[in-house]
Amino acid sequence: GAGVSQSPSNKVTEKGKDVELRCDPISGHTALYWYRQSLGQGLEFLIYFQGNSAPDKSGLPSDRFSAERTGGSVSTLTIQRTQQEDSAVYLCASSSSPGTGFEQFFGPGTRLTVL
Amino acid sequence: GEDVEQSLFLSVREGDSSVINCTYTDSSSTYLYWYKQEPGAGLQLLTYIFSNMDMKQDQRLTVLLNKKDKHLSLRIADTQTGDSAIYFCAEKGSNTGKLIFGQGTTLQVKP
Numbered sequence: 140g141a142g143v144s145q146s147p148s149n150k151v152t153e154k155g156k157d158v159e160l161r162c163d164p165i166s167g168h169t170a171l172y173w174y175r176q177s178l179g180q181g182l183e184f185l186i187y188f189q190g191n192s193a194p195d196k197s198g199l200p201s202d203r204f205s206a207e208r209t210g211g212s213v214s215t216l217t218i219q220r221t222q223q224e225d226s227a228v229y230l231c232a233s234s235s236s237p238g239t240g241f242e243q244f245f246g247p248g249t250r251l252t253v254l
Numbered sequence: 255g256e257d258v259e260q261s262l263f264l265s266v267r268e269g270d271s272s273v274i275n276c277t278y279t280d281s282s283s284t285y286l287y288w289y290k291q292e293p294g295a296g297l298q299l300l301t302y303i304f305s306n307m308d309m310k311q312d313q314r315l316t317v318l319l320n321k322k323d324k325h326l327s328l329r330i331a332d333t334q335t336g337d338s339a340i341y342f343c344a345e346k347g348s349n350t351g352k353l354i355f356g357q358g359t360t361l362q363v364k365p
Binding site for chain 1: 295298342344351352354355356357358
């Protein structure tokens with residue numbers, strides 16, 4: 140099926156290392172979102188991209204977090220100098236139009252563990 | 255800022271109705287959503303309601319929205335063991351695509 144895919148499914152890293160998480164949205168979807176799910180914090184919005192507009196970065200917790208979306212399709216979330224509190228499941232979603240009730244389709248997530 | 259609150263746990267017997275409640279603070283919310291997350295699975299949209307509606311029914315699911323009190327509920331009729339999951343309430347404000355989620359309510363259905 141042509142759902143949202145994410146890679147890797149699991150990532151274990153050492154504190155202080157950089158990590159890159161990848162998201163492949165559903166083909167044709169113009170909007171792409173990153174969220175993270177962690178114990179104690181629930182599901183938090185991180186960043187979203189809509190077409191060629193400047194991304195909404197209001198949910199990024201620190202300047203160690205950044206994201207890119209190349210060619211309006213694939214997105215990469217980068218976490219620099221990882222900390223133990225970055226351990227969480229990082230979820231990507233895409234939708235065909237963010238301005239309506241259009242469903243956000245979620246990927247299976249990447250489970251990040253920072254030792 | 256925006257905030258969405260849910261109770262964390264609900265236990266019901268198979269065949270009973272389940273009611274999961276949610277409150278939110280953003281008065282500019284345009285859409286409100288219920289997502290379901292089963293163990294080891296991704297988030298699945300169950301239903302959503304536009305903010306100018308009071309109620310939406312979809313088979314066993316009934317969503318009630320009280321915009322004045324900023325209160326949303328999800329009623330599941332004839333709850334089955336397969337309904338056991340975590341249910342997330344979420345709201346979307348105007349002029350944005352991002353969703354603000356509640357903490358999730360774990361629904362336990364006992365046979």
